[in-house]
Amino acid sequence: MSHSSPSIQLKQQNIKEELKDQFNQFEKPRRQLASTNPPIKRSILLLGPTKSGKTTLANVLKDPFYIPPYAKVGSSENQSPTVTSIECYTSTHITVNIVEIPGAMLNNEQNMTQIDEACTKLGVTQFNRVCVCASFESGILETDIELFERLIKHFGEERIKPYLSFILTRCESKDEESRANITEDSNKDYKFSRVMHWFDRRIHFTGALNPVDWDRANEGAILDQFKSVCKDRRRFLEFIERNPGIESFNIQSPKERSSLISSFRSNLSINSTLGKCEIIEQAIENYRNKFQSIMLNHDPLPDNTDEQKVLAVLNLEVISEICESYPTIHGDESYNLTIEQTNGTIKAKTIWGVLNGLVTFSQLLFITDRNQVAINASIVIEDEPRFPHRGILLDTDRRFLTVTVIKQHLDMMAYNKFNVLHWRLAGDQYWTLESEQYSNLTQDVPWTDYVYTPEHVKEIIEYARIRGIRIVPELNTPGYVGALSQFSIDCDSKSTHKKDNYEQRVLLDPTKEKAYSFLEIILKEINQKFQNESYIHLGMNRIYSKDCMLTIDIQEFMNKTNMTDGTDLMAYHLSKMLEITRKLEVKAMVWQDVWDAGVKLPREVVIEIWKNTSLVSEAQSWSTYLSKAIHEGYEVILAAPFNLSMLSYRKWSASDSIIDSEFYKWYNIDLFTDFIGNETIRERLIGGEAILDEKSVDATNSLKRFWPRAAVVAEKLWSVSNMNTMEDPLARFYVHGSRIHELLKS
Template structure:
């Protein structure tokens, strides 16, 4: 009998541990303060909220605005209905005699009421959000501020454990972004990204208050952008006719972004990264030589032909026409010109280019790159476009036009020949250039999910992105500091396509979003992990297959479960969106917080049954 009692205690202990553990290992307990299920991401500049709650009647929240005729506001109100009231989840109606019911939400423009069409670099995105006496009010000086406030309001709503929709009954938020340029860069050339996936990514950008989509359109591997001026570029350079962005596709993406307060900045990267051009315009590309023969590839050194030929006049007439078309089709007054990674071995191998350099007194390939850059920058001056360039061309001391934005991507952690990204940021801003930072935010650099430091063995991967402080080592004037516009989270496409973009990128890119929006002193990763975990569950409820942050669960709406919204038509843009059969369930649809102790024992019945079965197992083993 005493052995049976001993084994009984072992079983009890086993079940208890199984219920409690929600971190990677029991010996590594999580630090930080657990967050509320409706914690706001990114964190507002000022926030005061009560713990008391108001109820919201499902699908019955009146939303008013003094700018209701503006398409941006009208469509946002419609778009947020399935976000307020997730279409697959169980929601109870408060009883008719309940008085603590949120009556309505009002979105009001203060001052000069106007429906701006496109967000710009200097647009005002500040807003105030209050909930008082059962009335919610978002006020801003622009439609973009109203959009940001509406997003915050939506995050405060959640379904509690009794399946009622609730929100804090007293809220006072004053909020605005820390940086003006808060972007995401996607590469659609190495792998084609379907329009429907790009649009879902724009959705999740808006959920994180990001405002720039930097679209790396073309590269060596493919030319998926269908040009009206040069249709053969995509006809020959795209992977297939199906892997092309038509003019209608591009317009659709720009409009989708516009309605969410996101600028679309196209990148046409030259003179390198241009092999795909050779399939329709070989006359523009440098032929690489070796051993006295043309079209000679040398593994890891050069291809048979690559990189624009700066001595060819047709390069500049083609670029002039194409950039004019880009300017016409993309409403943003910015074009990213690339100009990175100009590997000069092919140029030097070509006898015609070497002779042209001698004839024109160009003494080095750096000067040759400078010659090319000067011609292209003259083109953008003539069409009144502000250029953005990767830092390489600035490294080579090309004089860039006033207002040029330099994108810093190099860092000593990647290559010992580079300086630190902080030193590049300092130098560029102090030289009078506008700057955006990407070096520490290459999300395509993936690891297991955690890393060790002297202080902890449980640093989550997103900590690396979250703990970056763009101005930590800045030593310039306040005027120079203003020239640091913000940054971008980048996802290069070598190993990314439509199957994994959203889960690879999110919620890690959300760490960058908070760093660029929130105050510099919002920087406690141990506490942020719980808010981000709650936010990850929120993204699942909005149809985004964001990967986990912490161990645990979100609810019965996870991917593959009966209430999942990943493929729900409300959150998808495929031409033939599959409508899933929703199986009725009486189970609770919990709000979020996958590792919250408040839900640690939500499956008590399961564990009681498990315990009884275990006892039977022990008893019969003794027999």
């Protein structure tokens, strides 16, 4: 820096003090919040050409007061690879290891291997993010784009994509509008747009204090720059905190870098360490007969392909050495999949993890341009679900689905790692579930084939069990009881504004004690059929309205029991139903409506949220309901953002490679938007469900309406929280969707 006069130095000292005050005010709430959360560690790899601002970025992350020296602005300050460890605060105390690779090491493909060697020497080979840098001051040249392409090719596009971030440095003077324009122009630029999809079409902006303004003690400019620097620094660190990757990106030495290995269906040996286990044996059979045959992606051989070897053995290792019979909500579903040159291993704590590993293995296979079945090696995948409850709702109450169609849904669920079938049973127009004690319940069903016999139910439960899928039965009361005319009441019978929809008018008559005796017997039968399931869904998405209280019987009942409104009636109904579930020793789930009505629910009841402003005009946003229920101490299942009934289309844009993709709507969802609370509180969201609540959906179109659309929901419920943008996995979903269509044909 140039020598400054005493007056300038005094101004600089005053500016420093003001910057410190600003920073302390900025950091204080984060330090307080961080003290309540456990500390975390992250590692990032900085790559980019010379003059891309990598060193300045590393220094600013360490110290936001950092001022680049004149001689080094826009030049490569570090000529050798370095590792820097910094400690800072976001919502927690975070330690970040930053490995910086000089641009001079990235000049050609041969030098790319030096990245791997440098990281190994520095002792950091696992990274949560790989950040590619460019400087706004220097601009992005054609040679820079070529460098980015070499980097992607070196690491492998599919392998590196989930971890990539693009950082544009020296943007401390750019306002939000300018940055938005830069992002838009980058996505439209003919040359640069071809690499932007690797970075989720997103740019992270960073900056540093300008040494020229500092030497002039330009207070206004420095203060504005510092605000921008701090804001950018916070945004980036929070991004690093919340987007750790499914597992760390592992740098491999050139010797470990993969060759392509071939796998032929006829000779792949699959061995289990568990010995005889029906579920494992059935999973292997499913893999051979169905999943393995669906390999639609024909890919050319990678440039770095060595001599091909044959994958001959796949070993399945169950650490617990237990062959469980039924899945449970908190069962361990994690797995580790390793593929080496001639053998592979799926290792899991439980058999359910092995099932998930087999599904992943089947989806890694592809057919090469030489018409060979192949898989890339070496592969190491450590995977586990984000949520324990990942389901779909099948409503056979209003539209009967054949056993065959339900089984096809279960196949699709297994292939997409769904683990819960929420099955809404009989009760609305017809009672389609055969009862041992009340054989006359099904007599009004117009077609004899439209009845689920005990044998049918047993067959479906067994089919689901073998695939690691739980079935949660739902008996929806007090609404949807049109088939129980002897126990129901028409709440519009005295109303001057009758509803056209009969199902919304007829509810269970709470004044009839025999109704609850009947329901106890029915629920007992259901529980016996689903005896290995710990939950029963009690419905309750219809509540007692003011019209119900116009009937004489209910008025007398309410007066006798000191009730004043519909909330009291719902509380009474809930208490009667919970008496039954407690006798049966099962837990209850309910739709949110009974909770919305002001009924105080016991904490052990799970609330399923289905309402949203797009569905119910007077409703709040689903995120508001979610936050409220969680903070009140309830476990929650989220269905509102995953309603497949809501069709949408995305118009084609010349600057957009995605055409008519309604997948956006679900994949771009952040389940904890504007949510305040630590990880312990967030764990009360136990999962979600894809729902399709339409009367027009029946056995003829149910599969087409669900699949492959529900696959996006499956990934949202399985993958880590940072998977909130669709550009990166879109091509993969197109291939996966084609596989699903082929499976449905088989």
